[in-house]
Amino acid sequence: MATQYSFAGTNAREIAASVERSVADGRLGPGTALPPVRRLAEDLGVSPGTVATAYKELRQRGIVVTRGRGGTVVAHVPAVGSRRPPRVPEGVVDLAGGHPDPALLPVLSPPSEVSPVQGSHRGSPRLPALEELSRAWFARDGVPDGSVTFSHGTLDCVSRLLSTELKPGDSVAVEDPGFHHLLDLVPALGLRMLPVTVDDEGMRPQELGRTLRAGARAVLCSPRGQSPRGGRFTAGRRAELLAVLEGFPDVLVVEDDHNSDISGVPLHSLTTGGLPRWAHVRTASKQLSVDLRWAAMACDPTTLARHDGRLLLTSGWVSHILQETAARLLADPSARVLIAGAERVYTERRTALVAALARHGIAAHAESGLNVWVPVRDESAVVNGLRTHGWWVAAGQRFRIGSPPAVRITSAALPEADAVRLAADFARVLGESEATYGG
Known part of the structure; x- marks a missing residue:
């Protein structure tokens, strides 16, 4: 048995199942590196081809990904277990979810009565x-x-x-x-x-x-x-x-x-x-x-x-x-009016945040939709820095494959006055991160 990783098995199916169990129960978190093929093969007393086949099965099922020389790691959201989005810390404004503003959504009106049907609707x-x-x-x-x-x-x-x-x-x-x-x-x-x-x-x-x-x-x-x-x-x-x-x-x-x-x-x-x-x-x-x-x-x-x-x-x-x-x-005509008004508000809020960031010399991308994409040098420094100022934004890593780092800010429920304050805090955080990590 591979003691460091607690994997077991004598064939590809058993090894893949062992890795899957470790991911499902949380012993292997997202981004955790799996041992190189030859090392795990030696630990388990099997051929490298057997381990390679197990890793291939795990990749095909979305549990792990291969990053070239970076090796094989657990996927960011592995297709196993019951993982949920990260919990938003208490006391911060959530600008990470990509969700619409609830105040701009119509009220659902399900049918008051649903009559039984014969058979199915197929x-x-x-x-x-x-x-x-x-x-x-x-x-x-x-x-x-x-x-x-x-x-x-x-x-x-x-x-x-x-x-x-x-x-x-x-x-x-x-x-x-x-x-x-x-x-x-x-x-x-x-x-x-x-x-x-x-x-x-x-x-x-x-x-x-x-x-x-x-x-x-x-x-x-x-x-x-x-x-x-x-x-x-x-x-x-x-x-x-x-x-x-x-x-x-x-x-x-x-x-x-x-x-x-x-x-x-x-x-x-x-x-x-x-x-x-x-x-x-x-x-x-x-x-x-x-x-x-x-x-x-x-x-x-x-x-x-x-x-x-x-x-x-x-x-x-x-x-x-x-x-x-x-x-x-x-x-519903009233719902169409509400949707049209929501589109105007979302556009105003998105452009207001882009303009507020620009006044601090911060470039951002947001031609349409509910989010603003802000290129940064260090995602973690910006996310953690903004958290200390009361803002919760999304690190760009979860959206990227090979593109440069950035953070995503959902502007859908961000009033213009708050956008001005957020932009000032963003500039402050950038200055702090440059002082800490170098310009």
Whole structure:
């Protein structure tokens, strides 16, 4: 037995199970390095190939990741156990979660009565009224609405799409920096991530082309409100990306438009460019309710058939109670007024924080959405420093693969007066960290 790590096993399956147990019960935390293959093989009295096979299985299941010369380490959010987001310390303002302002969300109105049904809803999984509202929602922004379906949120939808389209070991082009839950999901499905650097206009075309030539079979991107950087596709960037994708007709392109009506910018969607394989997903959590686990997807007919075929075999359908609730909100004129007002407020708060930081010489990125991305030299120093001033922000590490360090600040519930105070504290912390760690 390997005493330092308490791993055991005489074959790859047993060794992988031993590592998994250590991760699940917390003995191995995120980022913990596993022993080199040859060392663990010697400790256990097995061949290096046996340990390498065990590590490969753990990678494919999203429990560990390999960082080249950095070795194999436990994933940031390993796909095992019941881990939860880090607890926000008491007495600080939470600007780390990426959540909307509750004061700008409509009140949910579930149906007061739900009549029993005969059998199940598998034969009619989508409420016609909500399907028509969803088609209108997409058509308003020019997204083709010929094939529309529902899921239990964006991550549920993307997971199903990738599971039906790709096999373990296939590659997916992802944004860097990108939405941390998607960056956790892809390796958990046994898929390889190929990072594509993003700027204020979204994915960079040259880098997307590089990943496609390297074998990416799917592309995950955000046309606006990109998390964490806030980028959005312009008309010019959309045209450049479509020109790159033209040479790869078999690649599935998935757009995550999670901010949609509250992003603060118009949509320039790749789906309007005649792509053979595509999906455009919109969730309700940011503009209707974080607890309304419903999303609508417009896509090509093949993608629809594959997605709904897998849905039919698993959960079967999205709860009609949820669908009825979503339909009521989408059709409610007062809710639409509230959403339009929320978009204005989010834009004002986002731009106010960027301007306040700029007055202290601090550059930030936030073209759309609910967050502000601030490049820094030392993430830990800034996060810990701001905590001492009463602010809780997110370290950029959880959003990055190879892009430079930064912190993400959720500006959604940050009034302008508080943005001014936060910017002053941010400048103070930067000065303190430079004095401590060098300029």
